[in-house]
Amino acid sequence: MRRRRRPAGRRPAEPRGHWFLVAIAALLMTGALLLNAYAHNVVGETQPPPADYGDSAELERIRSGGPLVNVSGARPLSARPKPRRVALTFDDGPDPRWTPRLLDLLREHHAKATFFVLGARVAEHPELARRLVAEGHEIGNHTYTHADLAAVPAWRVRVEMSLTQKALAAAAGIHTRLARIPYSSGPGAVGYGQLTAMRLLGDEGYLVTFADVDTQDWSRPPVDEMVLASLARTAEGEGAVIIFHDSGGDRARTLAAVDRLLTRLERNGYTATTLTEAVGLPTAHTAASPNERVLGTVLGFAQRASFAFVEALGWFLAAAGVLTLLRLTLFVALAWAHARRTRRRSTGTPQWTAPPPVSVIVPAYNEAAGIEATVRSLVATDYPGPVEVVVVDDGSADGTGRIAASLGLPGVRVIRQPNAGKPAALTTGIAHAAHDVLVMVDGDTVFEPPTIRNLVRPLADPAVGAVSGNTKVGNRRGMIGRWQHIEYVVGFNLDRRAFDLLGCMATVPGAIGAFRREAVASAGGVSADTLAEDTDLTMAICRGGWRVVYEERARAWTEAPASLGQLWRQRYRWCYGTLQAIWKHRGAVVERRPFGRRCLGYLTLFQVILPLLAPVVDVMALYGLFVGDPLPVVAVWACFVAVQALTGWYALRLDGERASVLWVLPLQQFVYRQLMYLVVIQSVATAVLGARLRWHTVRREGTFTLPAASVPEPSLAGRRRRAVRGGNAPRRRRSRP
Structure with missing residues (x-):
């Protein structure tokens, strides 16, 4: 190799700081990928906390009580909906396809409902959270990523709930006092793992919500089956909390079941309303502080940016692979054509x-x-x-x-x-x-x-x-x-x-x-x-x-x-x-x-x-x-x-x-x-x-x-x-x- 001569006293200034910029870019990319993975609940600690079986009498009181539970005091308190009051609850949203259609259906029936939202989805679709609040519906906290709170440590429970509150603060300017543990159904099915999570939520000031009727619409049962299961609870004028889902797959059957159920409830003199109104409590919404709104805005921007970044990477990888x-x-x-031409080049080409x-x-x-x-x-x-x-x-x-x-x-x-x-x-x-x-x-x-x-x-x-x-x-x-x-x-x-x-x-x-x-x-x-x-x-x-x-x-x-x-x-x-x-x-690009x-x-x-x-x-x-x-x-x-x-x-x-x-x-x-x-x-x-x-x-x-x-x-x-x-x-x- 040869070296090039340069004037004495002048040495080339090769860059060094750009590796710092590369490291920053790598950290940002890693952060975006991790945030995207966390928001989709594919990373995160899932080792359950140490078992705490606690008081079996406390657990029995929860199992025999109503679907709305307060465990912040010395002993759990529960509440049930008033007679002829039905609280329709929808989990795992908001969804850009199904939630708006569901809201249109509720408006047609002049009904209100409670939506237990995922913070990651709120950060992704803040306009839907604003619409929920604007149309008089109630919002509950269903964690940020749908993590099983019975299988994660206490710090993860707090992070999940806190991030969702920040997302709600940025999207709708509110916090909520309602919470629902993912993978839960009725209070009679509560186990010791969920009891530990409930205590943590109670310490944070949440009212934990279960259901009287779980339609299991996520398994796509027949519409008539979901309607009959919901009406069975209200046959004698009792109130009820009913679980549906407005996200997580095809919800066409859910929409049809809700439509039929509301029609039957109206005919029977029932009122479909929010959870807190059904049990006679003040609204679960409280105003979020300006700081929480700012933090939530940053969180939402970061999450949407990570989603867009990962999606762009997917398209880039596909394009790069095809190219x-x-x-x-x-x-x-x-090369094959060139090899054939080379073998035939002995004739028909110029010779010295x-x-x-x-x-x-x-x-x-x-x-x-x-x-x-x-x-x-x-x-x-x-x-x-x-x-x-x-x-x-x-x-x-x-x-x-x-x-x-x-x-x-x-x-x-x-x-x-x-x-x-x-x-x-x-x-x-x-x-x-x-x-x-x-x-x-x-x-x-x-x-x-x-x-x-x-x-x-x-x-x-x-x-x-x-x-x-x-x-x-x-x-x-x-x-x-x-x-x-x-x-x-x-x-x-x-x-x-x-x-x-x-x-x-x-x-x-x-x-x-x-x-x-x-x-x-x-x-x-x-x-x-x-x-x-x-x-x-x-x-x-x-x-x-x-x-x-x-x-x-x-x-x-x-x-x-x-x-x-x-x-x-x-x-x-x-x-x-x-x-x-x-x-x-570079000028050769525009030449003939x-x-x-x-x-x-x-x-x-x-x-x-x-x-x-x-x-x-x-x-x-x-x-x-x-x-x-x-x-x-x-x-x-x-x-x-x-x-x-x-x-x-x-x-x-x-x-x-x-x-x-x-x-x-x-x-x-x-x-x-x-x-x-x-x-x-x-x-x-x-x-x-x-x-x-x-x-x-x-x-x-x-x-x-x-x-x-x-x-x-x-x-x-x-x-x-x-x-x-x-x-x-x-x-x-x-x-x-």
Whole structure:
């Protein structure tokens, strides 16, 4: 790698505080997910408090008493509705579909009712709570999330009731003294667990409400059955508290039963009214304080925001999944078409009348570990025409230029210059190159003998301005090396096959690329405007009207970073440089040629936007695992990995590589993928904050420090080749056709 020269005393100010912003965003997202999960009663402590059996006489008094119970005193007191008074109560609302229809029905019958609401639903639909109060109905507290108060600790009981009161304060400006324990029915069914919860509610000043008739409409019984059960209690003029539900599913039968019941009650001289009026008590509503209203407003906003956020995430995940699958399908199809075209390209395509002379330019900065193997591989080419190798020593401090010069190989020139950066080194090499066909190769890369011949062949077409070769990872023994090997074959080379057919090649890699001098000159030469000079140059050549193609048979073996830290440094520079190139060439989007719309649109969507938001996928997956049914999450993940594996198998087959390396693909989802996403986040933050990123040098491990005889050599008809790897002499293996 090369470093860029900067004025003395000026060091790039890379951002640091943006990680704090990322952490804040992660906390907000986590909070939104947890609030959404809590509001839907899928998270929260559900371990019951220690058993307190208490006084069995107290429990018997509650069981034998009326449906409205006060346990705030020394002994429980209960009350019943007055004769010919019926208190219709509705649980689990308000519901945007069924509650308004129920209110319309009650208004038609001039009836009042008591609604035991869930605080989460009130926060979500405050307008319905306001309508309940405005039309003279009564509201009771049914907890915030429908938690079983008999199975949660005391603090959770208080939180549930308090949050509901705040939601009511914001929505309707009231508090309520009525409460109903979820999963309760009549007082005769009260157990010791509910008794403990009742004591807590009594200490908070609540009147606990049960029922004389539980219609069990949640199980959708026949309408006549619910009506008859309700009328049985009122057959002899007694009052009654009756339970229905206005939420939690299809309530069409509930509406029909209420309509018939009210008609029969009116005919029999009954009055359907609120619970407190039915038993002869003052209204359960009290005015909420301004502070409670403010807190409730904040709570409601936070909950609605969390609901909207989770819903938006769901749509984003669906869109991202569809786009990813479409991309994989399209690129595999294009790769198949490209492979067929390659097999048929021996006829009907332009051919050189005579092999043109080639200048190979090797910009090198501190490449002592591998420069000898690089230069020897270039000299060992089987290209039939003249080849010169121009090594530009860009101010190396480790003797790179001296090593290259000491080899004494024919056709090799070494040019030394003060450190000025890779673009300047390439410009120097182009200026000293004697020929018009230019091959650029990094100082850490090794060519196979037929590489130059295959790389230059497409330039016989006068419309072709540049050719991208096939970069392969040489040090692929460890896990990080295998991950990068898969990425190079599946992510880079598969994409280049598609870009070739679509005419929107984004990058001719610095490791291996052939250029027509005229095309480079028309693009303004190698620019130092970005840290991805190869992407910048490729885009400029494409915008100039030249074709840029991919030649998979031109193979180059490069040394990939061997540690996560080194990988981060390399990809950070690549990503940031790509962002710079996209911004520099943004005008291509409105040009007549489709290159800008295809290339920049693809890069922006699949290499910036989706990776930038991809951590959300992981967070949502964890959210689904821990607060929902994990089976769909695991199934989707397995399907996604399976699709990736099939795509990887085909890409490896096209490249003549063994598919056995795919065993590391599932592991790649847990470390490597997240690292690449964090690189995108870091790069975007650096670009948005306007910081100037310095050139990140990657330490060389000397993968290709091998004897000359072990440099990759051609195989019979391209069917066998020697794999370059770290260590001693490489072993032979058979590649796929």
